[in-house]
Amino acid sequence: MRVILLTHGGADLVIERLAELRGVEVVAVFIETVITPKRGLIEKARRSIKYDGVSGTIRKLFGRSDAAADTRTTNDLTRQAANRAGIPIVEVDNFHSDSCLEKMSAAAADLGVVYGTNIIKESVFSIPKFGSINLHQGLAPYYRGGPPVFWELFNDEKEVGLTVHFVASAVDTGEIV
Template sequence: MKIVFMGTPDFAIPTLEALLESSHLVAGVVTRQDKPKGRGRKLLPSPVKAAAEKYGLPVLQPESLKSRAFLERLSEWGADVFVVVAFLILPPEVFKLPPKGTINLHASLLPKYRGAAPIQWALINGENETGVTTFFIDEHVDTGNILLQEKVKIYPEDTAEVLRERLAYLGGKVMVRTLDLLERGELEPKPQAGEATRAPKIRKEDCEINWSQPAGKIVNLIRGVSPVPGAFTYFRGKIFKIHRAKVSEHHTHAKGLPGEIVYVHSKKGLIVRSGEGTIELIEVQPAGGKRMSALDFLRGHRIQKGEILGKSAQEKL
């Protein structure tokens, strides 16, 4: 079948590459316009545009998805089906164009975690499994009839970065399988069943650590937003990011306030009290600094047992 691919970030590239390696033909790619980045505000292409140019594919970057010029160019490609991975919300003028429909890849087991950040929220909420879903796009966000789903286990050490990469490659395989079945007329679209949950875009306030929460819940937050935007707290009046941590098996009954450092050792690490249990910090990023191991941080700073992490501690200073 002839396909038009729509996507923007790195997450979409494994699906594009899987399509290029399949029996299907990618007629063209639609992605966001170039954006200014860096100190020089130089215009840079999206990861999908860079990949499309690498493979010699024609690219459209519309200012508006409803513009007549864009819709005409899109129609000229004569696609049987559109494939969408991490792109914009499509208007009916676009998703109704191809005769075989428009298929989206979503990084959750719909109807769970509808929205922009399904990977992050699955980790934040402590899920043991997630997966990918292909479905037909309709007038609402992530509500269309399901085509295929595949589950994956979430491991305790998974971060959003690690899980995103695993799901991206799985998604490419599932999308090709979906298109193969569609071409043979063997797909059986099914309405979404079960309770729907939301996965809205992660906000800065979602990333601040509340040390009064149980240790496991805090660690799940850290995993869920690592490395970007990153879970943060405050230390000595400045933002302090924590990229990796684990529930500690040591000093679990140490007395202290939530956020209080209850153990410091230059060779063994840094342990912080939470509302329930203790947390061992593994990888941190002080304000204005780079990511580093907690041990490296300890070697470069005089950290005292009894110091407290968190905004409330800074407000008392």
């Protein structure tokens, strides 16, 4: 089975596990390198407080001075894992761009694996012959979108987990595998 992986980075362990599977050929790792739009300081602060709380925002301000370095590091780990496994890396600015869609189509994949991306449209996840599956870091259908683990812990859930499901048009609603 020919597989493509779509990620923003941090997928080194996913790559290693996929490369170990018999009958699976990972034909390309697509890394979307431009993740967030440019936002003003007030919008960044508002979003940070919404997702991290006031204390988390303060810790972010004083705890790490270069958030872009985190993305570079996770992308580096992803690249290294792909290189070790001999898997081609395709870096794109946007999964939805015409050039990316052409490259994905040219890969002639049977299955897409989505790990750690923003929302992708049907024009992307439907390219592989059998569609795409998402490795969702939360228990769907109870926790959709992100950041699910935060909400699972915040709600004092007894279990947290990972859900593997087919990608559908609505966020994290596809059939669970």
